[in-house]
Amino acid sequence: MADDNLRILPAAHLQRLLDTxxxxxxxxxxxxxRDGAVVWETIRSVADLPIGWRDRxxxxxxxxxxxxxxxxxxxxxxxxxxKPFVFAPREPLLQxxxxxxxxxxxxxxxxxxxxxxxxxxxxxxxGLVIQDRIFLKETYQDSYYAARREGLFVVAVNCTxxxxxxxxxxxxxxxxxxxxxxxxxxxxxxxxxxxxGSIAGQEVLSDLFLPPAPESLVAEAAKRIDACARSQVRxxxxxxxxxxxxxxxxxxxxxxxxxxxxxxxxxxxxxPTCFCHAxxxxxxxxxxxxxxxxxxxxxxxxxxxxxxGKNIRPTIKDRYRMWLTHKLASWIDQFGISGCVGCGRCITxxxxxxxxxxxxxxLLTPSEQQSVINRQQEASGG
Amino acid sequence: MAVFKFASCDxxxxxxxxxxxxxxxxxxxxxxxYFPEASSAMRPGPYDIALVEGSITTAEDARRILTVRQxxxxxxxxxxxxTAGGIQALRNWADVESFKQVVYPSPEFIxxxxxxxxxxxxxxxxxxxxxxxxxxxQLLRVLTDLVSGVQLRLPGDSVCLxxxxxxxxxxxxxxxxxxxxPVTRTxxxxxxxxxxxxxxGCFGPTExxxxxxxxxxxxxxxxxxxxxxxxxIPIEVLRRFRGINGYAxxxxxxxxxxxxxx
Numbered sequence: 122m123a124d125d126n127l128r129i130l131p132a133a134h135l136q137r138l139l140d141t142x143x144x145x146x147x148x149x150x151x152x153x154x155r156d157g158a159v160v161w162e163t164i165r166s167v168a169d170l171p172i173g174w175r176d177r178x179x180x181x182x183x184x185x186x187x188x189x190x191x192x193x194x195x196x197x198x199x200x201x202x203x204k205p206f207v208f209a210p211r212e213p214l215l216q217x218x219x220x221x222x223x224x225x226x227x228x229x230x231x232x233x234x235x236x237x238x239x240x241x242x243x244x245x246x247x248g249l250v251i252q253d254r255i256f257l258k259e260t261y262q263d264s265y266y267a268a269r270r271e272g273l274f275v276v277a278v279n280c281t282x283x284x285x286x287x288x289x290x291x292x293x294x295x296x297x298x299x300x301x302x303x304x305x306x307x308x309x310x311x312x313x314x315x316x317x318g319s320i321a322g323q324e325v326l327s328d329l330f331l332p333p334a335p336e337s338l339v340a341e342a343a344k345r346i347d348a349c350a351r352s353q354v355r356x357x358x359x360x361x362x363x364x365x366x367x368x369x370x371x372x373x374x375x376x377x378x379x380x381x382x383x384x385x386x387x388x389x390x391x392x393p394t395c396f397c398h399a400x401x402x403x404x405x406x407x408x409x410x411x412x413x414x415x416x417x418x419x420x421x422x423x424x425x426x427x428x429x430g431k432n433i434r435p436t437i438k439d440r441y442r443m444w445l446t447h448k449l450a451s452w453i454d455q456f457g458i459s460g461c462v463g464c465g466r467c468i469t470x471x472x473x474x475x476x477x478x479x480x481x482x483x484l485l486t487p488s489e490q491q492s493v494i495n496r497q498q499e500a501s502g503g
Numbered sequence: 504m505a506v507f508k509f510a511s512c513d514x515x516x517x518x519x520x521x522x523x524x525x526x527x528x529x530x531x532x533x534x535x536x537y538f539p540e541a542s543s544a545m546r547p548g549p550y551d552i553a554l555v556e557g558s559i560t561t562a563e564d565a566r567r568i569l570t571v572r573q574x575x576x577x578x579x580x581x582x583x584x585x586t587a588g589g590i591q592a593l594r595n596w597a598d599v600e601s602f603k604q605v606v607y608p609s610p611e612f613i614x615x616x617x618x619x620x621x622x623x624x625x626x627x628x629x630x631x632x633x634x635x636x637x638x639x640x641q642l643l644r645v646l647t648d649l650v651s652g653v654q655l656r657l658p659g660d661s662v663c664l665x666x667x668x669x670x671x672x673x674x675x676x677x678x679x680x681x682x683x684x685p686v687t688r689t690x691x692x693x694x695x696x697x698x699x700x701x702x703x704g705c706f707g708p709t710e711x712x713x714x715x716x717x718x719x720x721x722x723x724x725x726x727x728x729x730x731x732x733x734x735x736i737p738i739e740v741l742r743r744f745r746g747i748n749g750y751a752x753x754x755x756x757x758x759x760x761x762x763x764x765x
Contacts, residue, residue: 155672156671156672156674156677156678156699157672157677157678158672158677160670160672161670181675181676181728181732182676182679183673183676183677184677199672200667200672200673201670205670210667210668210669210670211668380721380723380724381721381724382721382724383661383685383686383720383721383724383725384661384709384720384721385661385663385664385684385685385686386660386661386663386664386667387663387667387673387685390663390664390667390668391667403644404647404651405528405647406525406528406529406532406643406646406647406650407528407531407532408647408650408651416668417664417667417668418664419660419664422659422660422661422664423659423660423710423713423717423718424658424659424660432717434717435715435716435717436716436717437717437721439717469676470673470676471676472663472673472675472676472682472685472725472728473724473725473727473728474728474732
């Protein structure tokens, strides 16, 4: 018996999905080619999608290439994850005005907007789930994040092609979108397998009146997703985390990587899970009003490590070590899950191509110096 | 408040005039008593605030900046010239005498030092505004903080942070352009990368001229990337760093390293 949630849509009819989402009041957002990569833009027509293009990603390098094929979702991803939709890069938190007997503060929680993001990858969805844990925890729910999250409708695309920088398979986050999506598409030549993953998704699906997906399409889609997982050349060996990375605190490899790291913040900006932010006051010259603004910040800036009277992470080594240890190890202690989803963006968008899948194994291999100490201790029976 | 000019193009002073409607609020919050670029009514010091544009390139200016300092409570440099010597600091690696011979019909009338140096090499500077020209929003923020009596602060982070907040695609990674953004201080709003071109460092090194552990920025790693992967030859790497802020310590040292490799 065919799964009721699995339907078939000819790729040439994808516009119907966009139209249905529009009718349901969603602003439809999808990856569009701009400045040599893809970025999220509001689109109304399938023609705005980068059809026939693929991305090639390597450490520190991103290129778009035309394939001549009619592939709709040939590009895996650009620099942006889902993060900007829920955790805005810059947003006012409070509007404060001077009044006769003090001041008034007005909250600036944005109205919830219905946004459908088409082309979300499994890694980004995993990133969204992690950010949900951080921003929507019961006690400290972030109302700004919550308002944006409420209106989000996710149309995921299962990956059938892996980039050289992908390692979601080893992080158990992809290439298939598992949950938290509203609809998931798998592109198989000129057909799209459509799966509903939520009630909202089922509603959209029922509006489309699509025939059930034939078993052959379901099987072919699964085969291609599996092949994508197997084709990934990078992986992150997690079995000894978090403790092994804590033990590597004094490893000389931190010095080597710090020699390359620019502390430019790009890795944290493109990371789907990094949530650090700064708040700044922007008073006007007449001192009558000010806006309390939150903006993306990074643990790689000098300022971020500054506490009263002291910078606790002055050097680039301190900052890189803090970032990687948090992302891959202490995140697990803090949130019960790894902070890395294996999207590979930090590898691609690092201007000097630092690759965490290369750094981690190096850090977990005892250094020459440490091996000598260990041998000496063994020899002396201690 | 007073505004002084030394060796410069006046672009930073124009940034003050470009404040437009905010100028009215500025005029109410501060008494602008000396600003020859804007008004011929010039009142003598002492001054609470002096904004200083331009670098020191003549013996006379080297003396004049001392008198400005003596009359001023808070001296703030505005722009790359005043803060780091400016583009004219390229003379610091050249033979100024030969320039004079080539450019001027009567070079004997030119009274010029062989160097262009930032104001901070001559007198104590209370705060520095970087940029070529300065960003008017940053200027307004500093003046607002001065009026409010709070500590003056501007972000010292890289241009990359602002690029990513704006949703720009990285020109270095996606186009292979030798962008100085990763080691350049934010403040411009990432104008050049937003227009698809590479940053040329007009806001100087990240964190300005601060010294200590973690400073200056890792220009070495970026320069190696330009050379090894983006195929810049040493003189091209040198020219990336020896530009508008070429005399700022971090860029100066990186430039000199590549000069030796030429």
